Amino acid sequence: MAEAMTYYExxxxxxxxxMGVPGVNAFLGDIAVSKDEDKTIVAGFYRMEKSDEPLVYEYHYHEMKIIVEGEMIISDAAGNEVHATAGDVFYFPKGSVITFQSPNYGIGFFCGQRKEGEA
Structure with a gap:
């Protein structure tokens, strides 16, 4: 029997x-989770609002992110910085340290190679 798709309206x-980081207005929620126990992937949304402090996040898994609304300033430990807007896509490899900021707000859709709730 074929598997049915899942729809998230x-x-x-x-x-x-x-995300509970003092001084940082960052929010994250897992929306969809694969059923594959060996190669689990999780997808959801990340929202960054203007904050007193940037969010510095170390990835313990591989993740892809596309900015779907607003804008973010995203930089890495290698010194790269991008003023990201809707339609921009990022790959954050496991072990990367990424800094997120926003002049107002931004929303990103992510897909990560991790278990639900492990962000």
Whole structure:
């Protein structure tokens, strides 16, 4: 029997929980999770709002992200910096340290090679 697809209507409007980092207005929520125990992938949304401090995040897994709304300033430990807007795509390899900021707000859709809740 064929597997059925799963539909998440207006998922970009999901109320995301805070990441709980003091001084940082960052929110993240896992929306979809694969059923493959060996190669689990998770997809969801990340929202960054203007904050007193940037979010510095070390990736313990591989992730792809596309900016779907607003804008973010994204930089890495190698000194690269991008003013990202809707349609920009990023690959964050396992072990990378990435800094996120926003002059107002930005929303990114991500797909990561990790288990649910491990961000």
């Amino acid at each position: 207006k998922a970009v409007k999901t109320d995301l929980p805070t």
